Amino acid sequence: MNDIMLRISTTLTNLFSEAITKATVLLPEALLAILFLFAGWLVAVLVHHIVLWILGFFAIDKLAAKTPLSTFLKNLGIRKTASEILGLLVFWLIIFFTLVIAADTLHMTQVSYALALIAHFIPQVIAAVLIIIVGMLVAKLLQILTIQALGHVNVAYKKSIGGAVQTVVLIFVFVAALDQIGFELDYVLDAIITLGSVVLLMFGLGLAFGARTVLDNVVACSQVKRQIPPSSNVSIDGTTGTVKEFTLTSVVLDVSGTLTVLPATQFLQQKYTVITP
Structure with missing residues (x-):
């Protein structure tokens, strides 16, 4: 009986000693990980506010409001503005990188690897959102310029052509955004380019036929001015x-x-x- 109690006592003592040893090793690492998490959270909050201030300074939300992006987000049930979405993406990017550092500190290799994958994916999403915002602005600008240019020569279907130009640009923008995220769309892009070329050729032929009437009137008007x-x-x-x-x-x-x-x-x-x- 005494031998059994001695063995149990020895086993418990060894387990307690090992626990103390591991705690002595892990405690500084755990405290360091907590320190990293706290510092990362502070940096994330600070950078989040800085990003919102920069985006507000450049009036990103006002620019985005002039594009279909706001309507698109509302249809998806997203009530946040473009600047708020970008700010949150930057915030969580820093948080995930902080979690990766904390997991590495605690030697949690698998957790660190999974978090690193997510952290490396967020910048691609940020780049895709920026591509969409800038691309929609360019598409809207080209639509306006096309309508104004065709308006000067009295083309009746100027709004349709302007809308077609905007649609073609938006298609390329969304393809570029999806490619930035990581979707392989080479075949889709080739098909879109082919289809877009055919559509533009058809519009070009229609515009050429319409321009003939316009040019006839321009020449006739210069002659009539001399007579009347x-x-x-x-x-x-x-x-x-x-x-x-x-x-x-x-x-x-x-x-x-x-x-x-x-x-x-x-x-x-x-x-x-x-x-x-």
Whole structure:
């Protein structure tokens, strides 16, 4: 009986000694890991506020509001702004890197590896979000410039072409964002480029046919200007009025207080009369 009690006592003593030894080794590492976590949290909070201030200074939310991004986020049920999303991504990036350091300090290799994978994925998400924001702004800008440029030559379907340009740019933007995250979309990108080229070719042909009419009116308007002085009274095709101005492609008549716009080619194709007082 005494031998059994002695063995139990010896075993417990050895276990207690080993526990004390391990605690003596692990305690400093645990305290260091806690210190790293606390310091990382402070840095994450500080950097989060700095990022929000920088994004607010450059009015990222106002820029994002001019793109479909805000509507897209609302449809997904996300109520945070673009700057808040970027700020949170940066915050959690620092937190995950801090957790990796803490796990390495405690020699938790598998946990450290898993956290490192997540931490390395977050910068790709941040880059993808920035690509989407900048890409949507560029798409909107190109849409506006296209509509304005086509508006100067009186192309009737300018809004449709502007919308098509914006859509093509957005497709490339989202493909680039997904590629940044890590999706292999080479085949999809090749198909989109081919399809986009066909669509642009069709729009180009349509624009070329439309531009022919515009160019005819531009040439005709320059000839009509030499024949009809401004403020002249003109009668053409049953319409009588005073020439108010010449646009790039048309003649504007004041018919009893109502402005009537006639294409310049009409004055070359039909008989008109300049009424002298």
